[in-house]
Amino acid sequence: MLARLARYTGMALALSATVAGAQAAPAQAEPGPKVGDIAPDFTLSGATKAGVLASPVSLAKLKGQTVIIAFFPKARTTGCTAQMTTYRDQWATLFNGGKSVTVIAISMDADTTQATWAKEANLPMTFASDVTGEAGKSYGAYPWREGMENRLLYVVAPDGRIAYTAKPFKPLSADAYTELGAAVKKTAGIK
Numbered sequence: 001m002l003a004r005l006a007r008y009t010g011m012a013l014a015l016s017a018t019v020a021g022a023q024a025a026p027a028q029a030e031p032g033p034k035v036g037d038i039a040p041d042f043t044l045s046g047a048t049k050a051g052v053l054a055s056p057v058s059l060a061k062l063k064g065q066t067v068i069i070a071f072f073p074k075a076r077t078t079g080c081t082a083q084m085t086t087y088r089d090q091w092a093t094l095f096n097g098g099k100s101v102t103v104i105a106i107s108m109d110a111d112t113t114q115a116t117w118a119k120e121a122n123l124p125m126t127f128a129s130d131v132t133g134e135a136g137k138s139y140g141a142y143p144w145r146e147g148m149e150n151r152l153l154y155v156v157a158p159d160g161r162i163a164y165t166a167k168p169f170k171p172l173s174a175d176a177y178t179e180l181g182a183a184v185k186k187t188a189g190i191k
Contacts, residue, residue, distance in 0.1 A: 032140025040138035047115035083171035
């Protein structure tokens, strides 16, 4: 009887140690910079609905503004189209109509692809082409899938610090846009 009790006690202690070890395992680190961090700078070729930009898009040149950095997987895909057309349709309420707020949508698509899509869908934001994935690496968006970056979103305050993140951003959730709009208003000081 004592031998059986000792054996069960030993098994219980081993199980407890295993469970405790599993609970103490470190959590998966959140990708990319966090709220309060300085947003990593980037310089990428860009596009708008007017065409490919003559000068590259650089975060450093936008200091003093609230900047939304929206990494997305691929132009013209279902989720990405839903995200960008919702930005377009809610431009005035989400982004103060673009006054003191700049939206940069970043993907690995060529700038010519982004320009054509922006023109066809009348998308008001600036696109940036991260064909090498370098900006995506510094923000934790690359690699996600072959030739695509993950859908991550950052709101950068005028001082260059990250004020809000959505990792991942959920383009089919109305709450995602409500939270984004509130974060932009708070960061930009919009009433």
